[in-house]
Amino acid sequence: MSTYAAPLKDMQFVIKELVGLEDITAMPDCAEVTGDVVDAVLEGAGKFAAEVLDPLNREGDKQGSKLLDGKVTAPQGFKEAYRQFITGGWNGLSGQTEFGGQGLPHVVAMPVQEMWNSANMAFCLCPMLTSGVLEALKLRGSPAQQQMYVPKLTSGAWCGTMNLTEPQAGSDLSAVRTRAVPEGDHYRIHGTKIFITWGEHDMAENIIHLVLARTPDAPEGVKGISLFIVPKFLVNPDGTLGEHNDVKCVSIEHKLGINASPTCVLSYGDEKGALGYLVGEENRGLEYMFIMMNHARLGVGLEGVALAERAYQHAREYAKTRVQGRAIGQKSGDRVTIIHHPDVKRMLLSMKAQIEAMRALAYTASAALDKSRHHPDDKERRRNQALVDFLIPIVKGWCTESSIEVASTGIQVHGGMGFVEETGAAQYLRDARITTIYEGTTGIQAADLVGRKVGFEKGATAFAVIGEMRKLDAELARGKNADVAAQRDNLKRAVDGLGSATQWVVDTFPKNPNAVAAVSVPYLKLWGIVGGGWQMARAALIADSKLGIGGDADFYRAKIATARFYSEHILPQATALSAEVVNGAASVLAMSEAQF
Numbered sequence: 001m002s003t004y005a006a007p008l009k010d011m012q013f014v015i016k017e018l019v020g021l022e023d024i025t026a027m028p029d030c031a032e033v034t035g036d037v038v039d040a041v042l043e044g045a046g047k048f049a050a051e052v053l054d055p056l057n058r059e060g061d062k063q064g065s066k067l068l069d070g071k072v073t074a075p076q077g078f079k080e081a082y083r084q085f086i087t088g089g090w091n092g093l094s095g096q097t098e099f100g101g102q103g104l105p106h107v108v109a110m111p112v113q114e115m116w117n118s119a120n121m122a123f124c125l126c127p128m129l130t131s132g133v134l135e136a137l138k139l140r141g142s143p144a145q146q147q148m149y150v151p152k153l154t155s156g157a158w159c160g161t162m163n164l165t166e167p168q169a170g171s172d173l174s175a176v177r178t179r180a181v182p183e184g185d186h187y188r189i190h191g192t193k194i195f196i197t198w199g200e201h202d203m204a205e206n207i208i209h210l211v212l213a214r215t216p217d218a219p220e221g222v223k224g225i226s227l228f229i230v231p232k233f234l235v236n237p238d239g240t241l242g243e244h245n246d247v248k249c250v251s252i253e254h255k256l257g258i259n260a261s262p263t264c265v266l267s268y269g270d271e272k273g274a275l276g277y278l279v280g281e282e283n284r285g286l287e288y289m290f291i292m293m294n295h296a297r298l299g300v301g302l303e304g305v306a307l308a309e310r311a312y313q314h315a316r317e318y319a320k321t322r323v324q325g326r327a328i329g330q331k332s333g334d335r336v337t338i339i340h341h342p343d344v345k346r347m348l349l350s351m352k353a354q355i356e357a358m359r360a361l362a363y364t365a366s367a368a369l370d371k372s373r374h375h376p377d378d379k380e381r382r383r384n385q386a387l388v389d390f391l392i393p394i395v396k397g398w399c400t401e402s403s404i405e406v407a408s409t410g411i412q413v414h415g416g417m418g419f420v421e422e423t424g425a426a427q428y429l430r431d432a433r434i435t436t437i438y439e440g441t442t443g444i445q446a447a448d449l450v451g452r453k454v455g456f457e458k459g460a461t462a463f464a465v466i467g468e469m470r471k472l473d474a475e476l477a478r479g480k481n482a483d484v485a486a487q488r489d490n491l492k493r494a495v496d497g498l499g500s501a502t503q504w505v506v507d508t509f510p511k512n513p514n515a516v517a518a519v520s521v522p523y524l525k526l527w528g529i530v531g532g533g534w535q536m537a538r539a540a541l542i543a544d545s546k547l548g549i550g551g552d553a554d555f556y557r558a559k560i561a562t563a564r565f566y567s568e569h570i571l572p573q574a575t576a577l578s579a580e581v582v583n584g585a586a587s588v589l590a591m592s593e594a595q596f
């Protein structure tokens, strides 16, 4: 079984050279984050991922979490790993400094989270949800709520969860039925939430649930949903823990993957009603929850990158050791390892190229998030907010869909040994499979992209990004390196296709939103593939400019070769996707429901 090694070189390249760490650290709030600090954080996180989290991944998958008498026990070793995680200060990496966090920008937290997800995604879901709760409380919690909950959530002494889903309310949260009845300064919560990740466990002293519910006179639909803090153990005014709230775990799901993370059915208010505390104003809960979901959606996109990376490392190691057949044209002599077969090399390169493109796009979104929060110029803050809002459904949808493909290719590289559980390659595909479903399915991300983003804005941000992509053409034309210059035509064709498809979405959305919905997922994938190609071409140009002036020449050469592969093997898919968007809606809409 291979062990995980953080891809530090590529992460550092993306943060420092591609995304521009200097722009982030030049902002007043981030001035303390030097390149050396980043290197130290990444190295420490990589060590923790490899030495503490990775060894638990396979066993955690086999054992799963266990429910007994309403109490959930995490797999062996998880509680101790969590203790080490929080005592090492990892939980508060990007937390607010006034509440004990380290205030590191998202662009530094991203690679760290990628490492943890690669090493053990089931474990990582727990701190990821806590950070989403922190995000919502930071922006919408009252000062008293912040004082009471944020320090413990930042240190990781307490964990957080997100409670949206009910049996009849999945993608459509307007159907939420959980009730919140006012009683003095609090509410009594009654209802059932399903699929709640890390909804109950033994790793932390307390669990702070953020719960969507309706007050008695709330209007119908999404405008009648409020957000409540419901602690597992009530918190006394002095911060000590009081009695167990009226919430219990009644079952945990048996799943395809991420088995170590308990996915719970939580029952609220079987007795007197669980005590809940309103966050912000009544009936604005969904709006607040979106704050947390946006954060989590970027995090889930990153899970896609992380699982793909893990699957790639596993497949690469197997391909370097598995001996099978002779090199083409050789009838005698030594048999070779399978990495010598051009088709295996192609599979590995397709994995590597997609991962590097996904990483570049995801980290670009996180840099925009940092600038939207910390840039001193208001106009830049707003421009970056529009960019990050635009990129989130693409990163979430495309990176997760691609991770399934990459993990599946990883199995193919293993041949039959990929299909049996012992090698571990199958776990990555099973774990990756959830990422396109939770935090909004790919269909929901695509609906967000074509509706609330491109349609609503009449393509303003989309065309601005396409404009940035077009600027690369002149740079590629000037390139003297044949491997870099070779990317020019493919990128131009792909960007033209994206431009035509975007114009079609902008023109069609107001008069026929159904037609746009019918091809929204291909449109999202088109954005991912071309967005990735844009970043890979930028990476190739940067790498080329560094060749011969010091640095790691082997890394830069490999980057250029990988970018060329991406442009020749992945980017051409854009042409077909663009045609599917522009021409494909009618055949979907022509088929009646009765014809299935």
Ligand SMILES: Cc1cc2nc3c(=O)[nH]c(=O)nc-3n(C[C@H](O)[C@H](O)[C@H](O)COP(=O)(O)OP(=O)(O)OC[C@H]3O[C@@H](n4cnc5c(N)ncnc54)[C@H](O)[C@@H]3O)c2cc1C
Residues within 6 Å of the ligand: 162, 163, 164, 165, 169, 170, 171, 172, 194, 195, 196, 197, 198, 255, 263, 434, 437, 438, 439, 440, 441, 442, 443, 444, 447
């Ligand atoms: C392992 C796991 C962990 C989870 N963790 C959490 C958690 O911590 N907290 C939480 O609240 N929830 C959690 N969920 C729930 C998860 O977010 C939902 O499963 C997800 O949002 C989809 O809802 P659904 O399962 O009801 O599917 P449905 O909404 O029934 O969707 C079924 C299909 O219909 C499509 N569809 C539905 N509506 C539309 C539409 N309007 N437009 C286009 N397509 C549509 C979907 O894309 C999908 O393909 C978890 C789920 C799982 C499996």
